[in-house]
Amino acid sequence: MYSEHFLSSKYGGVVFQPLFFQFPNDSTTFDNIDKQVMVGPSLMLAPILKEDTADFMAYLPNENWNHLIVDNDLTLNNFADYDKTQAKGKTIKLSAEYTDLHLFLRGGRILPLQFNSNTVRRSRELRDLKTTII
Numbered sequence: 007m008y009s010e011h012f013l014s015s016k017y018g019g020v021v022f023q024p025l026f027f028q029f030p031n032d033s034t035t036f037d038n039i040d041k042q043v044m045v046g047p048s049l050m051l052a053p054i055l056k057e058d059t060a061d062f063m064a065y066l067p068n069e070n071w072n073h074l075i076v077d078n079d080l081t082l083n084n085f086a087d088y089d090k091t092q093a094k095g096k097t098i099k100l101s102a103e104y105t106d107l108h109l110f111l112r113g114g115r116i117l118p119l120q121f122n123s124n125t126v127r128r129s130r131e132l133r134d135l136k137t138t139i140i
Contacts, residue, residue, distance in 0.1 A: 010046040021045060029067040034094050038065050048115035052100065052108040060101055067095040070113025074140075085110065111140065 010021045020027075023044050025035035042052050042064060050071070052064040066086045073085040086096065100108055111117055117140040 007045070013046075025050070025065070025067060029095075032067050032094055034065055035067060041065075048112050048117060050110040050112070052110065054102055054106065060103075061099055063097050064100050064108065065095060065097050066110065068092050069095070072111045072113065074109040074111050074117075088113070116140065 007021070013019070014021050023046075024039045025042055025044055026032070026039070028044050028047055029035045041055065042050060044050050050066075052062075054062055056062075068088060069086070070088050071086040086098075102108065119138045119140065120135045
């Protein structure tokens, strides 16, 4: 998040962007402008938007996507693979609680993470936390 904010402040642009910013040749991404969002070129968020919904549909553009599950630990599952015979991606059904958030990491990208507790209050305290690279 810090890197994306830095890049947008230095070069312009937006941190949270619709899918079609990254996939302009996939017309299906134009329809998901209010349902999913990219954070930079690497991370896609697919939130549940209605409180009474347990299942919802999400669109994955034709790329390699890894499903990130972050709680006290990190789980990374290969979720979709690039298919050179297809121009468009695929729509998938996801299930979750209303408070859950589905995160997808685009293949070929690097994501540094730090798991911090609520006790970290200053930036200099982050230096002592373990950094995980995905």
